[in-house]
Amino acid sequence: MFKALGDPTRLRIFTFLQAQCYPIAVETETGAVSPLSGPTVGEVCCHVTGDPVVTSTVSFHLKELRQAGLITTERSGRHMICGVNPDAAGRLIAFLNDGPAERKTNDDCCN
Amino acid sequence: MFKALGDPTRLRIFTFLQAQCYPIAVETETGAVSPLSGPTVGEVCCHVTGDPVVTSTVSFHLKELRQAGLITTERSGRHMICGVNPDAAGRLIAFLNDGPAERKTNDDCCN
DNA sequence: TAATTGTTTCTATATGTATAGAAATAACGA
DNA sequence: TCGTTATTTCTATACATATAGAAACAATTA
Numbered sequence: 294m295f296k297a298l299g300d301p302t303r304l305r306i307f308t309f310l311q312a313q314c315y316p317i318a319v320e321t322e323t324g325a326v327s328p329l330s331g332p333t334v335g336e337v338c339c340h341v342t343g344d345p346v347v348t349s350t351v352s353f354h355l356k357e358l359r360q361a362g363l364i365t366t367e368r369s370g371r372h373m374i375c376g377v378n379p380d381a382a383g384r385l386i387a388f389l390n391d392g393p394a395e396r397k398t399n400d401d402c403c404n
Numbered sequence: 405m406f407k408a409l410g411d412p413t414r415l416r417i418f419t420f421l422q423a424q425c426y427p428i429a430v431e432t433e434t435g436a437v438s439p440l441s442g443p444t445v446g447e448v449c450c451h452v453t454g455d456p457v458v459t460s461t462v463s464f465h466l467k468e469l470r471q472a473g474l475i476t477t478e479r480s481g482r483h484m485i486c487g488v489n490p491d492a493a494g495r496l497i498a499f500l501n502d503g504p505a506e507r508k509t510n511d512d513c514c515n
Numbered sequence: 516t517a518a519t520t521g522t523t524t525c526t527a528t529a530t531g532t533a534t535a536g537a538a539a540t541a542a543c544g545a
Numbered sequence: 546t547c548g549t550t551a552t553t554t555c556t557a558t559a560c561a562t563a564t565a566g567a568a569a570c571a572a573t574t575a
Contacts (some may be wrong), residue, residue: 444551444552445551445552445553446550446551446552458551458552458553460552460553460554460555463552463553463554464553464554466553467553467554479552481551482550482551482552483551483552484551484552484553
């Protein structure tokens with residue numbers, strides 16, 4: 294995950310998706326939960342390059358983010374809808390927090 | 405910061421430092437705060453390579469972590485004492501959290 | 516079915532970066 | 546001052562990866 298977010302283009306995409314489509318379940322009139330909606334790949338590309346044409350580079354970065362478990366992509370007709378993985382940020386935060394929790398002694402060191 | 409933690413060796417070093425020397429200010433008998441103490445570079449090296457001899461590779465990774473603001477190094481006699489930067493994890497966590505806070509509309513997209 | 520739109524995979528290339536050995540620097544003790 | 550210990554910087558190399566163009570694939574509409 295850290296490696297995936299280490300690339301500036303991918304971090305840009307991830308924060309864009311966080312802002313655009315952080316998945317908040319919304320109740321509709323019927324009480325159902327609205328489907329996870331967000332930008333298409335074209336819209337992501339648009340934000341990154343300023344041009345709505347989808348480049349192989351953006352597609353590659355989306356794949357990396359998906360494989361790292363940071364985002365999801367889902368086909369909807371002719372489009373692919375992108376969204377952040379709801380527990381991605383939580384997992385990273387947990388990792389950053391539990392350092393001191395699993396604190397060890399210096400006995401582990403070989404000196 | 406994400407890029408620095410993206411390398412497996414550096415993530416190993418960082419979590420080791422988090423576990424070994426997470427900087428908790430400790431009051432001494434005189435009321436003073438104990439100095440930030442932690443492993444030396446040799447001890448870090450030992451944890452990473454199993455050998456207390458300091459390699460240029462570990463030194464390089466420590467420099468990267470330092471330049472990313474994730475750790476601190478401080479000379480103490482012949483040794484360099486390593487420690488995590490106290491607000492490094494906090495800054496990352498804040499970044500991961502404020503995505504939805506700064507949520508924007510789809511109007512930003514050029515389509 | 517053919518054409519069109521949206522997206523991904525393939526292949527190549529250029530840049531970045533992790534690693535390793537050797538030389539250099541810094542602090543301490545004899 | 547000289548040698549020893551601890552660590553960093555230098556230089557080169559091998560590997561990883563971001564990028565780009567072209568071809569392939571998938572779903573929709575005419």
